Amino acid sequence: MENKISLWWKGHRPSKRRLIQLYSALLYNANLKGFVSGRIYTGNTKALCVPGFNCYSCPGAVGACPLGSLQASLAASGKHIGFYIVGIFLLYGLIAGRTICGWVCPMGLIQEILHKIPTYKLRKSRVTRVLSYLKYLILAVFVFAIPLWYGLKHDMAVPGFCKYICPAGTFEGAMALLANKNNSGFFGMLGILFTRKFVIMLIIGLACVFCYRSFCRFLCPLGALYGMFNKLAVIGVKVDMDRCNGCGLCVRKCKMDVKRVGDHECIHCGHCIDTCAQGALSLKAGEFTLKAPAKGCAGDTEQTVEKRKKIERTAWTVAIAVLVLALLFYNVLSDSKDKKDAGSDTAAVQTAKRDEVKEQSSDISPEGNGSGTEAGDDITGGDPASGYESSADIGYNVGERLEDFSVKCLNGSTFTLSEYKGKVVFINLWATWCGPCVAELPYFNDFLHEHADDVAMLACHSPSVSEDVEEFLEDKGWDIPFAIDEDGEGVFRVTGGSNTLPQTIVLNRKGEVIYNEIRSVTPEMLEKLYVQAAGDKTVNDRADEALNEAVDVDTEDETVSDAADLNAKDEAVNDKADEAIEEAADVDTEDESVNEAADAETEDSFAPYGHDIGDRLPDFTAKCLDGSIFTLSDNTGKITVIHLWATYSKDSIEGLRELDAFCREQGDKVAAIAVHNHYGSGKAAEYAKDIDVPVAIDNGDEEIFRLTGGSMMLPRTVILNERGEVIYNSRGLLTGEQLETFLMKK
Amino acid sequence: MSVQSIICILAVILLTGAAIGIYGKGKAAKAEDPTAYIYTRESAVSAAAPGIFMLITGFGFSIAGAVMGIRDENDDKSVPADVCKDAMKRAVDAHNAKKPEEAAARKGRMYKVRLGVLIAALICIIAGMVNGNMKDILIKAINICTECIGLG
Numbered sequence: 001m002e003n004k005i006s007l008w009w010k011g012h013r014p015s016k017r018r019l020i021q022l023y024s025a026l027l028y029n030a031n032l033k034g035f036v037s038g039r040i041y042t043g044n045t046k047a048l049c050v051p052g053f054n055c056y057s058c059p060g061a062v063g064a065c066p067l068g069s070l071q072a073s074l075a076a077s078g079k080h081i082g083f084y085i086v087g088i089f090l091l092y093g094l095i096a097g098r099t100i101c102g103w104v105c106p107m108g109l110i111q112e113i114l115h116k117i118p119t120y121k122l123r124k125s126r127v128t129r130v131l132s133y134l135k136y137l138i139l140a141v142f143v144f145a146i147p148l149w150y151g152l153k154h155d156m157a158v159p160g161f162c163k164y165i166c167p168a169g170t171f172e173g174a175m176a177l178l179a180n181k182n183n184s185g186f187f188g189m190l191g192i193l194f195t196r197k198f199v200i201m202l203i204i205g206l207a208c209v210f211c212y213r214s215f216c217r218f219l220c221p222l223g224a225l226y227g228m229f230n231k232l233a234v235i236g237v238k239v240d241m242d243r244c245n246g247c248g249l250c251v252r253k254c255k256m257d258v259k260r261v262g263d264h265e266c267i268h269c270g271h272c273i274d275t276c277a278q279g280a281l282s283l284k285a286g287e288f289t290l291k292a293p294a295k296g297c298a299g300d301t302e303q304t305v306e307k308r309k310k311i312e313r314t315a316w317t318v319a320i321a322v323l324v325l326a327l328l329f330y331n332v333l334s335d336s337k338d339k340k341d342a343g344s345d346t347a348a349v350q351t352a353k354r355d356e357v358k359e360q361s362s363d364i365s366p367e368g369n370g371s372g373t374e375a376g377d378d379i380t381g382g383d384p385a386s387g388y389e390s391s392a393d394i395g396y397n398v399g400e401r402l403e404d405f406s407v408k409c410l411n412g413s414t415f416t417l418s419e420y421k422g423k424v425v426f427i428n429l430w431a432t433w434c435g436p437c438v439a440e441l442p443y444f445n446d447f448l449h450e451h452a453d454d455v456a457m458l459a460c461h462s463p464s465v466s467e468d469v470e471e472f473l474e475d476k477g478w479d480i481p482f483a484i485d486e487d488g489e490g491v492f493r494v495t496g497g498s499n500t501l502p503q504t505i506v507l508n509r510k511g512e513v514i515y516n517e518i519r520s521v522t523p524e525m526l527e528k529l530y531v532q533a534a535g536d537k538t539v540n541d542r543a544d545e546a547l548n549e550a551v552d553v554d555t556e557d558e559t560v561s562d563a564a565d566l567n568a569k570d571e572a573v574n575d576k577a578d579e580a581i582e583e584a585a586d587v588d589t590e591d592e593s594v595n596e597a598a599d600a601e602t603e604d605s606f607a608p609y610g611h612d613i614g615d616r617l618p619d620f621t622a623k624c625l626d627g628s629i630f631t632l633s634d635n636t637g638k639i640t641v642i643h644l645w646a647t648y649s650k651d652s653i654e655g656l657r658e659l660d661a662f663c664r665e666q667g668d669k670v671a672a673i674a675v676h677n678h679y680g681s682g683k684a685a686e687y688a689k690d691i692d693v694p695v696a697i698d699n700g701d702e703e704i705f706r707l708t709g710g711s712m713m714l715p716r717t718v719i720l721n722e723r724g725e726v727i728y729n730s731r732g733l734l735t736g737e738q739l740e741t742f743l744m745k746k
Numbered sequence: 747m748s749v750q751s752i753i754c755i756l757a758v759i760l761l762t763g764a765a766i767g768i769y770g771k772g773k774a775a776k777a778e779d780p781t782a783y784i785y786t787r788e789s790a791v792s793a794a795a796p797g798i799f800m801l802i803t804g805f806g807f808s809i810a811g812a813v814m815g816i817r818d819e820n821d822d823k824s825v826p827a828d829v830c831k832d833a834m835k836r837a838v839d840a841h842n843a844k845k846p847e848e849a850a851a852r853k854g855r856m857y858k859v860r861l862g863v864l865i866a867a868l869i870c871i872i873a874g875m876v877n878g879n880m881k882d883i884l885i886k887a888i889n890i891c892t893e894c895i896g897l898g
Contacts, residue, residue: 046884064883080877082882084871084875084879084880159891170896173895173896191769192769193898202762232863241841434891436893466885499889
């Protein structure tokens with residue numbers, strides 16, 4: 001029995017290479033407590049790139065992924081040239097080249113373990129060799145082109161490979177974080193991106209069962225990069241040409257798509273060393289032999305063999321000591337600084353922070369500032385009871401009342417929460433290095449413009465600052481008050497902010513949190529949250545209000561100057577318009593000059609150009625989907641309705657149908673055009689099929705949207721009178737009935 | 747095809763179906779309510795359970811196979827010689843055609859190139875530490891890149 005076991009062990013014991021692979025996977029992920037807490041390590045060793053493929057968002061990771069770092073550096077190349085990452089690649093490439101793939105890459109280990117499942121195996125062929133060049137294309141497009149394009153053109157960090165392909169990120173990062181119950185909040189973020197990456201990960205995993213290291217051979221851009229150094233690398237399998245007879249058995253037995261030992265596809269796993277009957281192959285580091293053939297290297301003596309074994313034993317001892325020390329350091333000695341340095345956004349951390357906030361709030365005296373708000377540089381405490389009438393507990397979870405704070409904004413103003421009593425408050429936590437954060441800021445900006453009277457907003461940058469934020473914001477034209485939480489003890493502490501972004505907090509009029517989630521938002525979400533927070537108005541209610549307001553201006557009345565005031569609000573309606581209105585008032589007051597007023601109406605407008613009530617809309621031309629051309633000035637003398645819409649907004653599709661029905665009823669009296677924004681216009685034609693109203697797609701500059709004051713918040717309806725002056729411009733769904741009522745009253 | 751591989755294929759199909767199913771349902775819910783979640787822990791666990799069960803069964807079979815010494819013989823077969831086009835033979839011939847001095851000169855050149863690359867690497871690393879590139883990487887690494895790992 002004992003003999004059987006020892007025989008089995010001999011046949012199944014892990015090879016030295018397997019042990020080294022396991023060792024490196026454990027060393028890269030030495031922060032084992034991260035898997036339990038669901039938090040990532042945030043210490044300084046994260047600045048060091050590990051040689052293998054290991055996601056830096058893995059809870060265990062103690063170093064950075066070289067490929068992720070390369071993409072981050074390329075995305076930031078407009079600010080800092082990526083010298084460090086270039087140096088790292090040169091160094092690793094020079095030392096080991098693709099030996100890294102074969103010996104110290106955790107992804108390689110996972111693929112080899114999957115390949116252990118016994119089944120039919122797809123062997124290498126000319127097809128797999130051609131496919132092996134795919135990784136160079138991926139390297140060029142996803143690793144270099146996409147991050148560079150977005151980084152330089154749009155100031156956005158978009159790591160193409162990580163975002164669209166990387167199975168290591170999905171497996172080690174997303175799955176490991178989602179599996180932890182403390183990170184339940186992450187589920188809110190999942191959508192198409194996760195679904196796509198999850199399916200890609202499954203397919204790659206399955207492919208590895210049937211085809212040896214499929215990811216490594218066909219897709220891995222890191223292997224493609226290291227492969228370029230293979231001939232230069234110090235460590236690798238070397239051929240003793242004096243012994244080699246050129247039989248080619250080594251290449252035929254190799255599972256990688258190599259043409260010869262040591263070429264760009266060779267991962268120097270050393271499998272060929274055992275297959276070579278000539279003993280011509282050995283794994284070497286310079287002149288030192290790491291793995292010798294069974295018959296020994298040329299010139300080997302007993303002493304050299306003994307010396308080699310001794311060095312090997314010493315190396316293993318040192319390696320084990322390093323691993324033990326690393327495990328001790330990361331799991332016992334290091335506090336990981338997460339709590340202080342925005343560790344991670346798990347529920348566990350948030351609960352701790354909430355308790356802290358509550359504790360500090362309880363110290364706040366009724367007279368003034370509490371001790372708990374003194375920590376931040378730019379933040380000062382305030383009496384939480386002074387701003388709002390709510391009696392909810394202090395905290396940042398839904399239903400709790402946010403502690404009052406005051407923060408100095410980049411534009412020099414001060415944002416004090418309690419000053420916005422009675423308004424809906426949106427707080428966005430973001431960072432310049434966070435692609436989704438930068439992508440959603442325009443939505444916030446548009447939203448703020450739409451609701452400037454009823455909404456207060458603050459965008460607070462993470463304590464992790466990688467560039468000059470003011471410079472970054474300079475040419476963006478965003479009007480949101482921006483602030484930076486220098487040490488994470490200000491807005492981030494009060495709102496439960498963390499190192500996972502973007503995060504949005506919405507407060508109702510009482511200052512109570514109605515939404516606090518780490519998740520990207522859409523214009524629809526912002527609108528929905530606003531309606532929820534405002535608690536009193538829906539989008540349609542507001543559209544009705546705007547409609548009635550506009551109608552009241554003309555009908556209620558009485559004094560024309562009041563109407564002019566209401567109509568013009570901010571801008572002065574020019575003299576000619578006043579004259580026309582006065583003449584119209586004469587008609588209302590049953591005076592004579594009806595004809596004069598009518599004449600005035602049909603005269604050319606002298607109102608200033610703009611999109612507000614009373615302004616004259618600048619002329620534009622749009623090519624419609626049915627091939628016709630719509631020119632605004634061609635419709636002078638008619639009421640013109642411009643419907644701004646998008647397929648992503650259900651209300652705007654409904655509005656399009658309502659407008660279509662209305663125009664059919666009105667015939668030639670009304671001219672109309674429906675303009676879809678350029679963004680996401682792919683399905684517009686589908687919706688426009690049965691619509692008589694000409695439908696156009698705005699051009700790449702969103703020209704018509706700009707001219708009419710349109711934004712991502714849709715639908716929007718702009719109505720022009722016979723002279724091309726704006727008589728209605730508001731967001732929200734307008735039914736045919738409402739349109740008719742409005743125009744009748746007009 | 748082995749039992750394990752069939753189980754793996756089934757598991758992948760089930761998990762893919764589960765992910766697409768949850769996404770489809772979630773998207774419909776999101777169309778109604780823009781703040782709705784597409785995935786929830788409950789939906790993910792219940793939909794993925796059969797796939798995960800299949801995966802675990804597949805690995806169980808694999809471990810049993812390894813213990814019982816069942817191996818895949820295909821794995822060790824070499825590919826036909828014509829696929830490899832005797833590149834090694836050509837390499838040997840080329841080596842034999844070279845004079846010993848040429849080989850020594852090549853070795854010397856390689857040493858110089860390696861030294862040059864090493865110096866360039868060290869200079870780049872130091873320059874990167876100074877110009878802020880290392881800090882960029884640290885910031886990226888200590889913050890969870892939700893987009894990178896596919897969370898969204």
